[in-house]
Amino acid sequence: MTYGHQLTFGVLLDPDAARPGDGVLLDPDAARAGDSVERARLAEELGYDVVAIAEDPDGLDAWTLLSWVAARTGRVQLAAHTSVPPRDPAMLARSAAALDLLSAGRVDLTLTTGERAEAKGEAEAIEIIRGVLDADDPRPLTYRGEHYRIPRMQRGPLPAHRIPIQISGYAHSLLQIAGRTADGWVAELAVLGPDGVAAANKVIDEAARAAGRDPAEIRRTLIIDPGVSTDDLLPLIVEEGAGTLLVRSTDPTVLRRFVKDAIPALREAVGKTAGTVPGRSAAVRAKRRAGIDYDRVPASLAETAVEPGDVEYARVRNTYLRGGAPGLVLRPRTTAEVVDALGFVRAHPGVPFGLRSAGHGISGRSTNDGGIVVSVAALNGIEVLDEAKRLVRIGPGARWGDVAAALAPYGWALSSGDYGGVGVGGLATAGGVGWLAREHGLTIDHLRAVEMVLADGTVVRASADEHADLFWAVRGAGANFGVVTSFDFEVDEVGDVGFAQFVVGAEDPAALLVAWGQAIEAAPRDVSGQLILGPRRPGQPSFAQVMAVVDADQPDTIIDRLQPLAAVGPLYDQNVVLLPYAGIMANAAEGYHRAQGDPVARSGLIEHLTPEFAAAAARMLASGAVHWFQIRTVGGAVSDVPADATAYAHRSANFSVVAMGSDPRRVDAVWRDLYGYFDGMYLSFETDRSPDRLTDAFPPATLARLRELKRRYDPHHLLRDNFTIDPRGGQR
Structure with a gap:
């Protein structure tokens, strides 16, 4: 069977596999670290998706090494294979969140048992890690378990993305934990063999269903030796649902050969039988609000949409001055996606609807409780259309501080409120009382044209010559007539x-x-x-x-x-x-x-x-x-x-x-x-x-x-x- 995950490939680095120092005497640990970083850079260059580092209790600290790898790479996912205990799960969560922020959302976390075969506190560790990472919950974290006790702890920081937590092992107890609560399962093919993988999947799937989860929520990762043939790997992907293959090697020749010979053939073969990419987890779906048809979110918006259970929710639920709890935040990136977003809103006539640019919103109308919010923050372009006429085009999601900075090199300015974090869209449709108002007027007084999506999804341009009545209304009551997707302003010369x-x-x-x-x-x-x-x-x-x-x-x-x-x-x-x-x-x-x-x-x-x-x-x-x-x-x-x-x-x-x-x-x-x-x-x-x-x-x-x-x-x-x-x- 296939679990529908996009097939990815990675490299499991062994920090103990030192590389000769080209005649230069190096400290052994320094040599191992340098080798790992160079191999990670090579893996990224070759197109691998993941670089994983296994923790060695007697060697280099995996998190320190992974931080160095993160600083020297820019795309690959960074997977730390670490054991709890001895790692404290709360501190591990903080380390993972910090590195995830520094690496722009590239961290995965795999919990191993070290020398132990059976589970001992891994389920509690996952609960604690997720609790620490739930920075959207304002309450301190408390936990009383059999293996871990936390009297009171501040949550956070909020990571850049939802950090997947995988469990590694073969024991029945570990497989059940993977099915009940983890995001993935990691195992060595050489230890289990194909039949062992199938048996383990059965245990994971049964545990997932018993917990009310879709087995497709759990990504299956196999650590493979470089000598495994493509013919042997293909059934593991197509029939057993392996979503990630980690090649255990630091040999550049091996890594290049696998990229050249195995990956293209596997991708081509799997592409013919690819399943549906899994949707949101049961834990996220459980937080959905009544009245919103989440399954009908347009495909163009699904990737960036945020629900209450998503890690991004903490970043989009509130505004500058007030708390909110919307049921869904749609984040269109283009005018066409704004059209799609309004179509979804039209299909929910009884659901509260907020329109948001950058979320300053003193009035509070750009968030709500249980409704839909359409955020145009991603439409934040700033473009000079005609330098001689001082004509600029600005997206509604741009912030006025960024606009001022973009205009400054030209010796220009546009009076626009008094706080740089305010979004263009809300202010430029209401008025715009700014630091230069008595000299240069309101922000809307410099508006020359807008592109906007009307309530029925029609895209129009309004100016003094086109839809002049609409252009009149936009300057002071614009949020009542559509979603402005770009503003054309004539700006002033201001030194x-x-x-x-x-x-x-x-x-x-x-x-x-x-x-x-x-x-x-x-x-x-x-x-x-x-x-x-x-x-x-x-x-x-x-x-x-x-x-x-x-x-x-x-x-x-x-x-x-x-x-x-x-x-x-x-x-x-x-x-x-x-x-x-x-x-x-x-x-x-x-x-x-x-x-x-x-x-x-x-x-x-x-x-x-x-x-x-x-x-x-x-x-x-x-x-x-x-x-x-x-x-x-x-x-x-x-x-x-x-x-x-x-x-x-x-x-x-x-x-x-x-x-x-x-x-x-x-x-x-x-x-x-x-x-x-x-x-x-x-x-x-x-x-x-x-x-x-x-x-x-x-x-x-x-x-x-x-x-x-x-x-x-x-x-x-x-x-x-x-x-x-x-x-x-x-x-x-």
Whole structure:
């Protein structure tokens, strides 16, 4: 029988097989290590898929040697054959995860029994290793078994891929462990023989079925001597389901001959009888969420799709500020795959649907609980289309820090929020309030065209000349009409800029807000910035963070512009630097989002920071209901654009206000005092899903036009979970 695994070939290196040192006297261990590394490099060069190193208790440490091999190779899988005990499984898991991260997901792990014939703790070891590697579980790992005890241990790190754990041996107890829980079984053909392999497979298969597993989940690996003929190997592959053959040799001549003579013949013969590649394991399938037809994920998306049981799930479930638990994350890499993804979403009309670019998402709508998320993070290209016209094309999955870095060599910039980790797609369809807004306008004001996939799967290009109505809607409400797969922007010439960070006293926060607002409104347009306030902390002075960017490269001009801002309150600290715009945007944390919880954010647009508004804001801060309160500058060039030119219509505002807390009832209670001062709202910073927020975001005429377009482009309301404009009226 065949278990459907793709046939792979590898080399099992023997570190004790030293190579002559070409006349140079070497330490014996150094010679063995160097020989192993060179043989691993040769194996990769010859096209082998796996390099395995067996641990020798009296020789070189296998993990140290494998790390050296990893550094000198770039493609082959790295398999460590190691025994527990004496290796501690928890520490072994950490070592494997670390090397897997350093080698970009190339580590496999094979547990051996050393000198023992029977199992002794291997099943517990597998449980512990998997528990340590389950970094998605926030709880500490505890374990009480017959052979191992772990009172309390921090999990992780999360490896780059799901590290396969194989079991090596022939005893009945080991074969049962392989069937019940391991990802693979490894055995020496010379010890078992073909009949022994068949008998062992029978035990493994029976144990797998008894545990509710598909026997195809377990890869079968045979260690072979180089003298075995192709005719002898073929039945082991076709009839006994061997998925990997490891050649035990360090002889370059042998390795080359096997590649030349055996591998092509075996691949050709097996190709005629190849089975179906096994699907996800029973353990992964057990975590699937109701309502999603996982077996019908399009073939184009199956390879990159992530389910709750996958190791990649920890990297894609949450966003920057909030935790999520989607049932499926689809990760298209092309426009055609986006079409396929939306087709899958259409087949699940009752399932929550989130659209995500890079996962910053303060609004929280790019993750969900039990639904489908379509992440376009892989569509992250940045391309200069016309240097003379400063026209660039950017994918929705690119991050603004990367965009700024790509534009910097040309002396260009595009005002785009204030954090480099934000994805292009969400911001460039909502507005884009950035460090250069008063001088250069919103991000959407530089948009010249988009390619997008509509709700029905149609791919269109929208611009001032093509689908002009859709282009109008994309600039401010784009997530309601389709998935943008590329943006064409006309960017600005921007040299070095001044970036200031002040800490000012805020004993009277209302007075500070009024003074800062007046200073900003009086400032030339080349000044943009923000102010952040938090509740007073007991025993500490009250202070505010004031940040500003001056779009100028002359120090005297920068200092002159900043003086009024620095004077709005007692100055506790200051830092002013001259740097490229890309330097400001290089502030994103690396790694995946680990946020938990469900924070509450409220947003509003306001023309002036009046004493009345400032007093209400001070009361809100004093209540303790919000964690922080932020005001960004708009106005200037933003207000130059006619209110009806884009779906972002509240152009007269000079400030964008946002407050964040954790209890929606407490936040709403204090926000009501501010609500009457606002005229409009920036939807990217709003988590309230009530229908009233829709009328805050869009004036009546704008909303009526958007609803008419929604009826035309998304009549079945597919795009319903991202500050949705219901074509029938209302918001969910």
